[in-house]
Amino acid sequence: MSLLQVLQLGTIDYATALKLQETLVELRKQRRIADTLLLLEHTPVITLGRNANSKNILDSPESLAERGVEVFEIKRGGDVTFHGPGQLVGYPLCDLRGFTPRVGAVEFVRRLEEVLIRACTEFGIDTKRVPGLTGVWTNPEEGGEKKIAAIGVHISRGITSHGFALNVTPDLESFKMIVPCGIADKSVTSMEQEWGGVENKTLGKKLEMEAVSHAITRQFGQVFGTQILWLESLESLLNFSPTESEPANQDTPMREPEELKRMREELDLAPRDDIHWA
Numbered sequence: 001m002s003l004l005q006v007l008q009l010g011t012i013d014y015a016t017a018l019k020l021q022e023t024l025v026e027l028r029k030q031r032r033i034a035d036t037l038l039l040l041e042h043t044p045v046i047t048l049g050r051n052a053n054s055k056n057i058l059d060s061p062e063s064l065a066e067r068g069v070e071v072f073e074i075k076r077g078g079d080v081t082f083h084g085p086g087q088l089v090g091y092p093l094c095d096l097r098g099f100t101p102r103v104g105a106v107e108f109v110r111r112l113e114e115v116l117i118r119a120c121t122e123f124g125i126d127t128k129r130v131p132g133l134t135g136v137w138t139n140p141e142e143g144g145e146k147k148i149a150a151i152g153v154h155i156s157r158g159i160t161s162h163g164f165a166l167n168v169t170p171d172l173e174s175f176k177m178i179v180p181c182g183i184a185d186k187s188v189t190s191m192e193q194e195w196g197g198v199e200n201k202t203l204g205k206k207l208e209m210e211a212v213s214h215a216i217t218r219q220f221g222q223v224f225g226t227q228i229l230w231l232e233s234l235e236s237l238l239n240f241s242p243t244e245s246e247p248a249n250q251d252t253p254m255r256e257p258e259e260l261k262r263m264r265e266e267l268d269l270a271p272r273d274d275i276h277w278a
Contacts, residue, residue, distance in 0.1 A: 002035065002098055004226040005237060006217050008210075009040040011085060014072055017042065020263050021161050024093050024237070028159050033237045034229075035098065037220065038091040039213050042083035044069040046178060049078035049152050056080040056179040069177065076162035078134065078152035079182030086170035086190070088212055091163045092220075096155065099224065105155055109134060112164050115223050116149045119166070119215040124203050125194045135181065136166075138189055146189035150181055167191065168212050169198060234263060 009017075017040060027033045046057060046069060056079060057064075057071070064071060083089055092112070096103045103111065113129055116136045120127045127148060128139040134152075137145035149166040167190035175188045191207055192198055198207045205211070221228045231237060 002100075002224075002226045003229060004035045004037055004092075004094070004220065004224070005033070005229050005231050006037045006039065007231045007234065007237065008213060009038060011041040011043065013043045014045040014047070014070060014083065016263075017089075017091070018072070018074070020234075021091055021093065023263055025156065025159050025161050027237075028093050028095060029157055035092070035094040035226070036237060037217065038093070039216070040089050040091075041085055041087060041209070042089055044084040044174065045082070046071045047076075047081050047083065048073045049076045049081075051077065051182075052079045053182060056182050057177065058179065059177040064177065067177075074162070075154045076152035077154070078150070080178045081150050081152065081165060081181060082175050082178055083165055084170055084174050086168055086192075086209075088166045088168050088209060088216065089163070090166070090216060092160055094160045095158055096160065097158045103224075105153070108155075108160060109151055109153060111223050112151050112153075113149075115216060115219045116151075116164060116166055118219040118223070119212065120148065120191065122215045122219075123191060123195070123205075123207065123212070124200060125191055133183070137186075138194060144186060146187050147180060147183070148189050148191065148194070166212065166216070168209055169207060 017038070020038070024033060024036060028036070044067065046064070048054065048071070052073070096105070096108060113136055117127050120136070125148070126139045127136045128145070130137045130145055135147055136149035137147055139145070149164055151164045152162050154161045167188060169192040170190055172188060172190060172193065180188050191212070195207060199205075200207070217228055220226070
């Protein structure tokens with residue numbers, strides 16, 4: 001069974017997360033770290049994928065600047081998305097060749113959708129796929145579907161980056177700054193809105209980011225058939241023992257690379273040794 005290391009980073013700005021992704025993708029290509037899932041929230045940002053139309057940003061640059069919303073053009077697939085507090089963002093940095101059987105790009109996206117659908121089900125929220133579209137949508141008894149999670153990935157030499165964004169408790173008014181994912185005839189929703197609040201009396205539980213993170217991680221392990229290892233620091237990513245199927249890079253000593261050390265210092269995450277299985 002393959003291994004997925006999971007690291008929860010809290011709230012960080014998009015530029016820092018993007019730089020961290022790029023650093024870890026290179027380390028994954030060198031087989032210096034195992035498959036890794038970063039879970040986090042972003043400060044307000046609008047991202048444009050490779051196929052994005054800038055006209056789908058509805059607010060002016062001046063208005064966005066006044067609201068403290070950054071704009072980034074990035075390599076992932078898809079159109080325009082908004083990220084902000086209350087939205088759980090997941091960046092799986094995985095080697096598709098390491099899955100048995102191997103997973104292609106389309107199958108990888110379909111499996112991410114399945115992870116999100118199953119996680120929403122844990123909270124009593126019925127969701128589904130929509131033919132011809134990417135992401136996860138509500139499954140209403142009447143009326144149109146609403147998007148609750150967006151997906152956009154980039155694959156380089158078999159290594160994935162970018163990923164998914166699940167609306168947990170975001171301010172849905174923020175999505176009015178854009179045409180979400182370039183789809184004008186469908187609106188967005190959140191787990192909170194589907195619940196009608198942050199507490200579901202029927203299920204007897206509160207909608208907390210940590211609980212959703214654990215649901216996502218648990219379902220990721222089941223859908224991808226991988227063992228989950230929770231980490232407490234970026235440095236712990238290097239606590240990785242290669243196996244026969246994951247040969248060691250004999251030319252690279254197993255110490256914290258300078259680029260990873262700089263990222264850890266920028267994120268102000270002190271190294272800790274404690275890790276636990278989930």
